Amino acid sequence: MNQLEKLIKPNILALQPYTSAREEYQGTEGVFLDANENPYDLKYNRYPDPYQRELKSKIAEWRSVKLDNIFLGNGSDEVIDLLIRAICENGKDRILSLDPSYGMYKVSAAVNNIPIDLVPLDSDMNINEDDFFSILNESHKLIFICSPNNPNGGVIPAKIIEKLLNSTDNLVVVDEAYIDFSDSDSWCNRLSEFDNLVVLQTFSKSLGAAGIRIGMGFMNQYLVEILNKIKPPYNISVPNQEAALDRLNELERINKLVGDIKKSITILKKDLNELSSVDFIFPSSANFLLVKFHDYKKVFSTLIDHKIIVRDRSSITNCEGCLRISIGTETENLKLIEVLKSIK
Ligand SMILES: Cc1ncc(COP(=O)(O)O)c(C=O)c1O
Structure with missing residues (x-):
């Protein structure tokens, strides 16, 4: 055997x-x-x-x-x-x-x-x-x-x-x-x-x-x-x-899009880091960011009010106050940041 x-x-x-x-x-x-x-x-x-x-x-x-x-x-x-x-x-x-x-x-x-x-x-x-x-x-x-x-x-x-x-x-x-x-x-x-x-x-x-x-x-x-x-x-x-x-x-096209997503993650991370609502962003090598907010409930519900859906991960180990945000298109990422900026 x-x-x-x-x-x-x-x-x-x-x-x-x-x-x-x-x-x-x-x-x-x-x-x-x-x-x-x-x-x-x-x-x-x-x-x-x-x-x-x-x-x-x-x-x-x-x-x-x-x-x-x-x-x-x-x-x-x-x-x-x-x-x-x-x-x-x-x-x-x-x-x-x-x-x-x-x-x-x-x-x-x-x-x-x-x-x-x-x-x-x-x-x-x-x-x-x-x-x-x-x-x-x-x-x-x-x-x-x-x-x-x-x-x-x-x-x-x-x-x-x-x-x-x-x-x-x-x-x-x-x-x-x-x-x-x-x-x-x-x-x-x-x-x-x-x-x-x-x-x-x-x-x-x-x-x-x-x-x-x-x-x-x-x-x-x-x-x-x-x-x-x-x-x-x-x-x-x-x-x-x-x-x-x-x-x-169509792998050539896919590789280009993956490259775009990788660039977007760097931009999104920088934009998020400038927001007062953001406490901490975990290092990520994927197409999402796990973000700890000072008031994640308010952030989550404001995003929902604007029809932006992110994943509430606050109840799982080490993720208290965290939302997981997938990288969207450039326009979607800009919209996300715009709404987040409006949260006082
Ligand atoms: C780590 C990991 N593995 C597997 C899957 C599921 O993959 P599939 O869509 O091929 O079932 C996911 C989906 O989110 C995932 O995050």
Whole structure:
């Protein structure tokens, strides 16, 4: 049994997966009488490719990874849930993550009835290495590290992630939803070094395609095969696969827009820092700023009065008085600052 196989729940190892009709014949030409579809050439009368081969080959080329190391989910949220379902056994295994961080790790853990231990970040949102490694133990079969981290945008130092990968044989998931806004290297470049590394990225942020719900999991081929066994057979629809391919054909435009967003964040940060209502802005390498206001309730409601919606993060760890503000277009950012200036 290889090291990764030991991580998989016995019922998943034993599972005889559903084989979809489109798995047996991979050609696109033919008389398809195998899937009980409507035969007439209506738009979308055929099921999608269950393994999204064309899309994956484009992603493989773009991210310089092997096609066999890619798993696609209905958003990263589906990949998070499938990883928990494949690996964590009720009554035995636990999940480890940081607090605050992306809320779905906790929700997916709860849905699957798996306890999650959350190591608090310090008040500057830095990871406390000693605390983290003293809490980490063998029962933590899955460890979620979000970098840049949501809700503050800080990057988790590479040397800590590397130490973590070397300290455990269990699975370390680095969620890089916001990586394209940062200057950090992707952990995708280190996949071949660590069998226990999973990198998550998404079409929802830099690629500007949140509506098509496609999350990318980069991981050892064995894990891709396990997730393929348990995913719903046609988890990415035909129009969504097509839209994703279209988006990857306009990367030049996307890169320019990401560059614009990165410039806007610097401007917005400077403008916010000049406002008397702002107490503190957390350093961010993502497309949002976590801002502590002197009176966040007043700020939040004034923004709502002007139909500007930001995310109230005041009730989560270390975020007292904080609102999370996504970077908008230049015009939207100017409008935001104009309304904030009016608050006395
Ligand atoms: C860190 C992080 N991971 C994953 C997601 C969800 O990604 P997707 O839209 O691909 O489900 C989000 C969404 O906000 C996020 O902040």
